[in-house]
Amino acid sequence: MQDSRNIKTTLDELLSKNDRVFIVPHNRPDMDALGAAIGMSLICKKNKKRSFIVIDDNIEKLESATRKVIEEIESEFDIIKASDIPNFITDKSLMVCVDVNKDYLISTKKYLSDFSDIFVIDHHKTDEHTIKTPYLFVDEKLSSACEEVSRLLFSYGVKINKDHANYLLAGIILDTNKLSKNVSTETFSVATKLTSKGADATIANNMFLEDFEHDRAIQRLVDNTTFPNFVFAIASDKEDSGKIYDVEDIAKASDYLLKYQVNATFAMGYIDEETVSISARSKGIIDVSKIMRLFGGGGNEHSAAARVKGMSIDNIKKFLNDVLIPAGYLEYADINALREEEGMTLNLTK
Ligand SMILES: [Mn+2]
Known part of the structure; x- marks a missing residue:
């Protein structure tokens, strides 16, 4: 030495x-x-x-x-x-x-x-x-x-x-x-x-601190997840938290939630003052791109996303909860059929 x-x-x-x-x-x-x-x-x-x-x-x-x-x-x-x-x-x-x-x-x-x-x-x-x-x-x-x-x-x-x-x-x-x-x-x-x-x-x-901060953002979304019917998981921050997310962190939260017994996951958060980014993932039974297209987004059946302006997180969640996933429609998960049946129109500026 x-x-x-x-x-x-x-x-x-x-x-x-x-x-x-x-x-x-x-x-x-x-x-x-x-x-x-x-x-x-x-x-x-x-x-x-x-x-x-x-x-x-x-x-x-x-x-x-x-x-x-x-x-x-x-x-x-x-x-x-x-x-x-x-x-x-x-x-x-x-x-x-x-x-x-x-x-x-x-x-x-x-x-x-x-x-x-x-x-x-x-x-x-x-x-x-x-x-x-x-x-x-x-x-x-x-x-x-x-x-x-x-x-x-x-x-x-x-x-x-x-x-x-x-x-x-x-x-x-x-x-x-x-x-x-x-x-x-x-x-x-x-x-x-x-x-x-x-x-x-x-x-x-x-x-x-960066990895830590990203993990915290992802976990914050995961912490605020609801499982409306054990088929979907919906993660979001509170409407008025004021937190601005990275698109990647929202996507990671959605990925993370797939580990649970659900067919599809949605995570969302504000990515600037007026835009909510939604990231959707599916194990395959539900085509999440169809759901994201309703919000003006796209993707494929397993992985899709949308950016929504002029619609609050609460309204997006309400929409997902009340309209897209009422019991009975779940196994079909054919959103287009659902739209026709319900005569549903999507008002993104609500
Ligand atoms: Mn050293």
């Missing part, structure tokens, strides 16, 4: 003897791993070395903070899959693992022997699976990989913009539970420096 005081000297040597750098955060990277990878890539740029960030996970499946950051940085950094390594590797290539030291937690395990050098910066416990390399910098007392990489960035005099500073600060905030655990005066000093480069603790903090 190397002394962290030698970290820059070692990295200097490794950067000068290699021409390409492959930066590897742990699988399913969090903001500490990703922020550190971004920082390392900026150090490589400053040293005029081509670098790649290896992320093998399906980006869509990552949590929203990391997924968003990856989307933001895609055009600025080379992000590759592990299987791309053979296309880019040279006989003088350096692998830099950040926020990880165990071989089973990286996507590049099978390529380890293809690299001339492997440099590891981490703060997790080592064990028998720790990558075998003379350039192992693991300091369990360190708050985060981002703290160490930030210090390196500063000592290389790398210019960082406010986004970069936010990514690094987000990593530190994540691993220290908002600077409340495992922090040293050094951690605060790095956080202060990042702030002076434009990082904003509020922005960095908010990066983590």
Whole structure:
């Protein structure tokens, strides 16, 4: 294990003897791993070395903070899959693992022997699976990989913009539970420096709240579900809650409700001051596109949606409850027949 005081000297040597750098955060990277990878890539740029960030996970499946950051940085950094390594590797290539030291937690395990050098910066416990390399910098007392990489960035005099500073600060905030655990005066000093480069603790903090806020919105709709007759589930917020929803969250609430013993589900909420979005899902017996067409929307029998202006949530619910789903019509669920039979007209401006 190397002394962290030698970290820059070692990295200097490794950067000068290699021409390409492959930066590897742990699988399913969090903001500490990703922020550190971004920082390392900026150090490589400053040293005029081509670098790649290896992320093998399906980006869509990552949590929203990391997924968003990856989307933001895609055009600025080379992000590759592990299987791309053979296309880019040279006989003088350096692998830099950040926020990880165990071989089973990286996507590049099978390529380890293809690299001339492997440099590891981490703060997790080592064990028998720790990558075998003379350039192992693991300091369990360190708050985060981002703290160490930030210090390196500063000592290389790398210019960082406010986004970069936010990514690094987000990593530190994540691993220290908002600077409340495992922090040293050094951690605060790095956080202060990042702030002076434009990082904003509020922005960095908010990066983590997004998944939580979306889940809460979905659960709020699910909480307010009625099952008028065990065939339909209708989820909505209260008419006057004032909450504006994302269309995707409404759709997810509708998806979620299908797990219950119902044939079709409807979730709805305001997506702006005057528009209610309705998302409908069906297990197949009921063609929800027919129902959504009544509201001016469309889709297919399993999945359909509509956006309704000028009709309140209460009225939409009333419509669904009283008109579309009276007992007896359920098994047919043929809305067109129902319309004819009832001589029903739909007044969307009611
Ligand atoms: Mn970490």
